[in-house]
Amino acid sequence: MDLSAINWAVLVASLMVAATPILLAALGELVVEKAGVLNLGVEGMMILGAICGFAVAVETGSPLVGFFGAAAGGALLALVFAVLTQVLLSNQVATGLALTLFGLGISALLGQGYVGIKPPKTEKLDFGPLSDLPVVGTILFNHDYMIYFSLALVAAVWWFLRYSRGGLILRAVGENHEAAHALGYKVVVIRFAAIAFGGACAGLGGAYLSLVRVPQWTEGMTAGAGWIALAIVVFASWRAFGVLLGAYLFGGVTVLQLNLQAAGVAVPVEYLSMSPYLITILVLVIMSADRSRAALGAPASLGRSFHASN
Amino acid sequence: MIHLVKRPQPSRAWSYATPVLAVLMTMVAGGAMFAALGKDPVEVIRTIFWDPLFGEFAFYFRGQLLVKAAPLILIAVGLSLGFKAGIWNIGAEGQYILGAICGAAVGLAFYPMEARWLIFPLMIIAGALGGWAWAMIPAILKTRFNTNEILVSLLLVYVAEQLLAKMALGALRNPDGAGFPGSRNLSQYASASNPELIAGSGMHWGVVAALIAVIFGYVLFARHMWGFQIRLTGESPRAARFGGVKPTRLVIFCLGVSGALAGLAGLFEVAGPAGQISIDFNVGYGFTAIIVAFLGRLHPVGILLAGLLMALTYIGGEAAASNLGLPSAAIQAFQGMLLFFLLAVDVLTNYSLRFGKGEVA
Amino acid sequence: MKRRTLIAAAAALAMGGSAFAAGHEPLKVGFIYVGPIGDGGWTYEHDKGRLAVEAEFGDKVETVYQENVPEGADAERAMTQMALQGADLIFTTSFGYMDPTINVAAKFPDVKFEHATGYKRADNVSTYSARFYEGRAVQGIIAGHMTKTNKIGYIASFPIPEVIRGINSAYIHAKKVNPDVEFSIVWAFTWFDPAKEADAATALIEQGADVILQHTDSTAPQAAAESAGNVITFGQASDMSEYAPMPRVSSIIDDWAPYYIARTKAVMDGTWASVDTWDGIGAGMVGIGEISDAVPADVKAEAEALRDAIADGSYQPFTGPINKQDGSVWLAEGETADDGTLAGMDFYVEGLTGDIPQ
Known part of the structure; x- marks a missing residue:
């Protein structure tokens, strides 16, 4: 009936869980786009990661090994995209969409033997008495290792893009691949690495769904999360902490609308279901209306093919 | 070492040969996959590519090919305008839904009045307007606030899906439907239906509209100022601006046309083959059309052929799934492969292969 | 040429599966599923019913199915294609298949259709649902x-x-x-x-x-x-x-198995009739x-x-x-x-x- 039924600390903790798959996938895509490549196949790489991670975890009994398997699966599919777009110079938008189609199909084939199985449990990290702290303990010290990994990855990507030499080269490739090439950087190699990283992250995001958040394997279980990840990269103006903010905001609105319903707040449900998307658009508009900021983020070579010999 | 050298001009011969090559390569790779699944690869490939066209029941499937291809072509022609100019409408699925909702709403508002000359044309206008209006949201946000149109159009797909569910359960629900979701069946309401024009042919007004759209697209690019401006903007935005192209108007035009065509596709589908507004009315034509647009190299005639090829893999794939007990996932993976190969060999059109040591790696 | 093939088409459609349906062996039973058979829920249970039919009748039946069939035009095509291929009995297992089932059934009067959870019937269309x-x-x-x-x-x-x-x-x-x-x-x-x-x-x-x-x-x-x-x-x-x-x-x-088995048996015995079944715990x-x-x-x-x-x-x-x-x-x-x-x-x-x- 009233909002007091909602435990806000618990809500924050569960929005972190809800947001982590898209956070991981969006971080990967951020690096890919910073290298000047637009890979719309995030959904396909996520779902392949979801089944690879699930299958490996079930076979080995270890979720950790499962996550490695997921990263490998996602990266492998991403390499198909890399070969097509970087070597064979195919259109990135179309190739990305084809990647999604292929990923959805192949994951369903691989997953046929894994329906109705429970994966090994990914344990929460043990922080001892810290976990029992009110509010802070619930929000900060009561998660599985992938949540902390994803947060560490945000910081790592931020540092890499901003301060490291590798990040500088990556950005240079994304801004102006001809100039980067003229300076002697191997544009195609760098982009291959970025695309593979993006695939691995998407795979991890998918596996977080199938191993922790849901946890089970079912066909099509990503249900559009990959597309949201793509939206969040632009929403973030191509900044790592913006991705974090975007993913948590989206996860937050999703979880909040379910909580409002559960609390019996009389808001029309169907509008609540639309709200995560509408609010994302609204924030997108507000951020992009500030032209100076929006213009900073987008890599200038985004989506354009690069061919070295001319 | 093999390396690529850009052709001064795209090779005409290769542009015809590459699709054939890609289909052949897909047959080999896909055949291997089907064999791995324990099916006879030759039989599967024949079921997908041959039977719908020339098999025992081809008389039925040829018509279905048109039914399946029409919305893809209609939407893809519209999208190709924007894509050429670097305006990315990824949300045709949402515009398709809105076209269907608006068109169906107009038709249902008149129920049970019989006046086909009035109602059906009004529905067509409403369908086009619905799709157009939904596309105007990203267009206006783009021109006013510089908001990225890829994302807004994409996010609006999800909003449109929620709206569709709401309409199927609420305002447009069939009052005689015993409380079940879904509207009245428009194909059973003569004034609002989009029937087959010749029985068994699969030919309906949506197919006609798709053909008109192809011609319209062709004329636009070949003869019209707008077509020239679109091409120029895509190739060199700076030159276009100096050449007097107004980017704002171009964004509004391209998104508007693609939205209206997607809306039309939705209207013709809901009044004809689908028959009613239901929660799961949309089946992904808006997304598949993006692929069709690129497979057709953003050229209206290419899109026509690509749409038919795509429809063939759907229809043949369904037949293979049902007759040979293949999982539908295998068909999806097969379609993905076909697209990969089509995109991969396309390189031969624009580049030639040189063997031996190149001076630039 | 167009015209001739079209007339042939119309004729074949009107005859429907009659050429195939007349008491041949094995009986062909088709299933149209709205989801993947691996969904672990709705479609999974219908497919268990299909497998039960196979187990019950062995060589006397052949079952075919198509999964992930969207409701609407695609469903109509999936059913038509099954009927053309000689199915004698087709179960359409989602509410949204209601109008397509009725449409296709009208074209194939000798094929029996069974539509789940709907309310429209015809001489060759039964409906069935469960009292959950x-x-x-x-x-x-x-x-x-x-x-x-x-x-x-x-x-x-x-x-x-x-x-x-x-x-x-x-x-x-x-x-x-x-x-x-x-x-x-x-x-x-x-x-x-x-x-x-x-x-x-x-x-x-x-x-x-x-x-x-x-x-x-x-x-x-x-x-x-x-x-x-x-x-x-x-x-x-x-x-x-x-x-x-x-x-x-x-x-x-x-548990659709008892119903699917009974209906398949009815077609075999020639006792199939259009009925509306709404069974619960009692009927299993x-x-x-x-x-x-x-x-x-x-x-x-x-x-x-x-x-x-x-x-x-x-x-x-x-x-x-x-x-x-x-x-x-x-x-x-x-x-x-x-x-x-x-x-x-x-x-x-x-x-x-x-x-x-x-």
Whole structure:
């Protein structure tokens, strides 16, 4: 009936869980786009990661090994995209969409033997008495290792893009691949690495769904999360902490609308279901209306093919 | 070492040969996959590519090919305008839904009045307007606030899906439907239906509209100022601006046309083959059309052929799934492969292969 | 040329499967599924029914199926293609296939069609559905006894009569054994989205629900309940026994096998006729999954007694006095609901809070 039924600390903790798959996938895509490549196949790489991670975890009994398997699966599919777009110079938008189609199909084939199985449990990290702290303990010290990994990855990507030499080269490739090439950087190699990283992250995001958040394997279980990840990269103006903010905001609105319903707040449900998307658009508009900021983020070579010999 | 050298001009011969090559390569790779699944690869490939066209029941499937291809072509022609100019409408699925909702709403508002000359044309206008209006949201946000149109159009797909569910359960629900979701069946309401024009042919007004759209697209690019401006903007935005192209108007035009065509596709589908507004009315034509647009190299005639090829893999794939007990996932993976190969060999059109040591790696 | 082929087409369509259907062996039975057979819920159970038909008749039947068939034009094509290929009996297993089934059936008068959960019939189209609300009554009894917080969470899919019946039935019976019980209903607006279902279950649990009922198909809510600890759930569509004995304490199982076998047999024997079947626990179409040891023996006994009473027809879950949510009388003392009202149920019973989304 009233909002007091909602435990806000618990809500924050569960929005972190809800947001982590898209956070991981969006971080990967951020690096890919910073290298000047637009890979719309995030959904396909996520779902392949979801089944690879699930299958490996079930076979080995270890979720950790499962996550490695997921990263490998996602990266492998991403390499198909890399070969097509970087070597064979195919259109990135179309190739990305084809990647999604292929990923959805192949994951369903691989997953046929894994329906109705429970994966090994990914344990929460043990922080001892810290976990029992009110509010802070619930929000900060009561998660599985992938949540902390994803947060560490945000910081790592931020540092890499901003301060490291590798990040500088990556950005240079994304801004102006001809100039980067003229300076002697191997544009195609760098982009291959970025695309593979993006695939691995998407795979991890998918596996977080199938191993922790849901946890089970079912066909099509990503249900559009990959597309949201793509939206969040632009929403973030191509900044790592913006991705974090975007993913948590989206996860937050999703979880909040379910909580409002559960609390019996009389808001029309169907509008609540639309709200995560509408609010994302609204924030997108507000951020992009500030032209100076929006213009900073987008890599200038985004989506354009690069061919070295001319 | 093999390396690529850009052709001064795209090779005409290769542009015809590459699709054939890609289909052949897909047959080999896909055949291997089907064999791995324990099916006879030759039989599967024949079921997908041959039977719908020339098999025992081809008389039925040829018509279905048109039914399946029409919305893809209609939407893809519209999208190709924007894509050429670097305006990315990824949300045709949402515009398709809105076209269907608006068109169906107009038709249902008149129920049970019989006046086909009035109602059906009004529905067509409403369908086009619905799709157009939904596309105007990203267009206006783009021109006013510089908001990225890829994302807004994409996010609006999800909003449109929620709206569709709401309409199927609420305002447009069939009052005689015993409380079940879904509207009245428009194909059973003569004034609002989009029937087959010749029985068994699969030919309906949506197919006609798709053909008109192809011609319209062709004329636009070949003869019209707008077509020239679109091409120029895509190739060199700076030159276009100096050449007097107004980017704002171009964004509004391209998104508007693609939205209206997607809306039309939705209207013709809901009044004809689908028959009613239901929660799961949309089946992904808006997304598949993006692929069709690129497979057709953003050229209206290419899109026509690509749409038919795509429809063939759907229809043949369904037949293979049902007759040979293949999982539908295998068909999806097969379609993905076909697209990969089509995109991969396309390189031969624009580049030639040189063997031996190149001076630039 | 066009014209000739078209005439041939029309003729062949009109003749339909008659060339094939006349008492040949083996009998070909087709199934159209709305989801993948690996969804672990709705379609999975229909496919189990198909496999049961194969097991029952062996060489005398051949079954074909097509999964992931969207409702609308694609469904019509899938059915036509099965009929053209000589299917004698086709089960179309989703509500949205209703008009396509009727359309295709009109073109193939000699092929028998069976449409699940719809209300339109024809000479060669039967309809069948299950009284899942009977199972909900049993769940309600268990839920009412087991809840300690008196708060029961309900993950609903879409606001359609089938779902509303389930909510009402569960609520009436939970209230009967525990007058303090409250229902929190979350509309997910999806049949199947594991991530969203998990989030919905988590939200309900966080707000104090210790029993979760679901009308969506994935096991995600079960997993959420398991990790929360002291929360119980019920399997939906499938037994979901991998989550027994806790959190899953029982389940509603869709068991289509007896019906599919009977209908296939009827076609073989030439006794098939168009009927409208709405079976429940009694006929075995709705199964109550094993009530686990997490439920105290007396509660289990009470639930099983209710199940048996519903099965033998001595008790109807919607028996008055029952008022509607607004307080007006729906059923007087001893009155039972008629099938027409149940089929179109669009209101909550008294005591439930919130509005049904419109």
